[in-house]
Amino acid sequence: LQPHLVIIGGVAAGLAAAMEARRRAANLRITVLERTGDISYGACGIPYALSGLISDIEKLTVHSAWYFSERGIEIRVHCEVTAILPARSTVEFTESGQVHQLEYSHLVIATGASASCPPVPGHQEDGIFVLRNLQDARRANEFLNNRQPRKAAIIGAGYIGLEMAEALTARGIQVTLIDGGSVLMGSLEGALRDRVLDELRNHGVEVLLGERLTAFESVGDRVSRVITSGDRSIDADVVFVAIGAKPNSDLARDARLEIGARGGIITGPGQQTSVSNIFAAGDCCEVLHRVSGRRVWLPLGQPAVKQGWIAGANAALDRVIERYGGVVGTNAVKVFDLEIARTGLSVEDAIEAGFQPQTSEMSSPSRAAYFPGGSRILTRVIHDGRGKLLGAEMVGKEGVAQRINVFATALYSDVRTEDLGQTDLAYAPPFAPTVDPVLRAVFEVVRLESR
Numbered sequence: 001l002q003p004h005l006v007i008i009g010g011v012a013a014g015l016a017a018a019m020e021a022r023r024r025a026a027n028l029r030i031t032v033l034e035r036t037g038d039i040s041y042g043a044c045g046i047p048y049a050l051s052g053l054i055s056d057i058e059k060l061t062v063h064s065a066w067y068f069s070e071r072g073i074e075i076r077v078h079c080e081v082t083a084i085l086p087a088r089s090t091v092e093f094t095e096s097g098q099v100h101q102l103e104y105s106h107l108v109i110a111t112g113a114s115a116s117c118p119p120v121p122g123h124q125e126d127g128i129f130v131l132r133n134l135q136d137a138r139r140a141n142e143f144l145n146n147r148q149p150r151k152a153a154i155i156g157a158g159y160i161g162l163e164m165a166e167a168l169t170a171r172g173i174q175v176t177l178i179d180g181g182s183v184l185m186g187s188l189e190g191a192l193r194d195r196v197l198d199e200l201r202n203h204g205v206e207v208l209l210g211e212r213l214t215a216f217e218s219v220g221d222r223v224s225r226v227i228t229s230g231d232r233s234i235d236a237d238v239v240f241v242a243i244g245a246k247p248n249s250d251l252a253r254d255a256r257l258e259i260g261a262r263g264g265i266i267t268g269p270g271q272q273t274s275v276s277n278i279f280a281a282g283d284c285c286e287v288l289h290r291v292s293g294r295r296v297w298l299p300l301g302q303p304a305v306k307q308g309w310i311a312g313a314n315a316a317l318d319r320v321i322e323r324y325g326g327v328v329g330t331n332a333v334k335v336f337d338l339e340i341a342r343t344g345l346s347v348e349d350a351i352e353a354g355f356q357p358q359t360s361e362m363s364s365p366s367r368a369a370y371f372p373g374g375s376r377i378l379t380r381v382i383h384d385g386r387g388k389l390l391g392a393e394m395v396g397k398e399g400v401a402q403r404i405n406v407f408a409t410a411l412y413s414d415v416r417t418e419d420l421g422q423t424d425l426a427y428a429p430p431f432a433p434t435v436d437p438v439l440r441a442v443f444e445v446v447r448l449e450s451r
């Protein structure tokens with residue numbers, strides 16, 4: 001068999017793998033099999049397309065199939081891989097109802113993740129949506145345009161739920177955000193959470209924490225109410241369920257590849273799976289968390305692209321020359337006029353990983369006190385009290401999403417709190433106070449440590 005790289009999945013990780021393989025091996029045959037009709041799009045932009053900020057969902061597509069075919073990458077949409085047969089280095093897929101087989105010399109699995117609605121009574125009614133791909137976004141947008149709902153419920157206060165609260169409010173829809181836990185984004189608590197809750201409520205979003213979804217009720221075939229564990233009945237003529245996703249690892253599991261405790265495919269540092277000519281990348285995989293040293297499932301866009309590059313390079317060159325360093329769990333979200341960002345371990349993650357975490361909170365101005373337009377940034381640092389940084393969370397109106405990257409960089413390289421406090425960060429009145437909020441927060445940690 002002439003070398004043939006087959007890639008399953010045509011979004012972030014899959015196409016990053018295809019492009020990197022092409023850069024490394026100009027003549028390699030590369031085929032991408034994608035089960036939907038869409039490739040190369042930014043799912044992260046879906047809330048902004050639904051809000052109307054991005055005028056058309058189709059604008060989320062980055063490159064067409066033509067772009068890839070010009071580079072000698074064959075894209076086959078509406079082709080669903082139904083089995084991987086490692087012993088024969090073959091995948092089986094369906095296209096227009098027909099079953100086909102394709103041999104590979106190397107395979108990259110980049111099947112991503114799936115979101116679903118829990119099977120509570122009424123979950124199949126019209127007007128209940130999950131958001132994962134462009135097809136989901138088109139369906140939701142059509143419903144919003146044609147049925148003009150007035151009240152929405154969002155189940156799940158993770159980052160997608162928060163983004164959707166803003167998006168639907170921007171469309172003039174009254175939103176109730178419901179989450180079974182007491183935190184936002186999986187870990188935000190205390191003063192930082194309260195600041196976000198204030199922001200949501202100031203924009204008319206009702207927030208119900210500690211209330212689990214138990215059922216949907218409908219009028220005709222369309223959802224009309226959400227029922228929660230506290231026996232509340234919330235009017236909603238459209239519902240978005242954003243309670244998380246799960247890795248698409250069934251194909252790998254059926255092919256007897258090693259699967260981790262969180263359901264993701266286990267890969268080595270070169271993104272190789274337990275079968276030597278099969279690689280995996282992106283949301284279908286578990287990854288090393290550099291702070292806890294454990295394998296985690298953290299489905300985010302940037303790790304997916306980087307893992308795709310590494311899988312593509314190693315598959316194309318038939319040896320492991322590139323390695324993925326792992327994640328520290330960084331993400332950021334905008335909610336109305338607030339930026340929320342986090343990196344590293346939450347207190348709960350830190351305890352689970354065997355640390356004895358301490359926290360320190362600091363409120364600092366975002367600009368020099370005399371400079372117009374500034375606001376306060378709340379920073380919470382999670383550390384072990386002995387110089388090891390474990391995580392950080394920040395909330396504020398400006399300069400948060402980029403500042404968290406200082407903590408992320410420090411966590412990636414295991415920089416001690418004392419050294420982080422010595423870093424030379426930029427200062428000018430429009431951008432920061434003389435001592436940056438990051439440094440202020442770290443100084444407070446160092447002060448606590450030296451007591």
Ligand SMILES: Cc1cc2nc3c(=O)[nH]c(=O)nc-3n(C[C@H](O)[C@H](O)[C@H](O)COP(=O)(O)OP(=O)(O)OC[C@H]3O[C@@H](n4cnc5c(N)ncnc54)[C@H](O)[C@@H]3O)c2cc1C
Pocket residue numbers: 008009010011012013014033034035036038042043044045046047079080081082110111112113131132133160248251281282283284299300301302304331
């Ligand atoms: C609404 C939303 C907002 C987001 N916002 C952010 C953000 O702000 N920041 C961030 O970092 N991340 C964000 N993400 C997450 C980010 O989009 C994902 O981490 C990223 O898309 C993962 O890329 P992937 O290629 O691993 O998987 P996916 O994008 O899920 O792509 C996998 C592809 O594989 C295909 N596939 C699956 N099984 C098969 C099969 N058997 N045969 C053929 N094809 C198959 C699927 O159809 C899919 O097209 C967001 C996601 C959503 C849904």
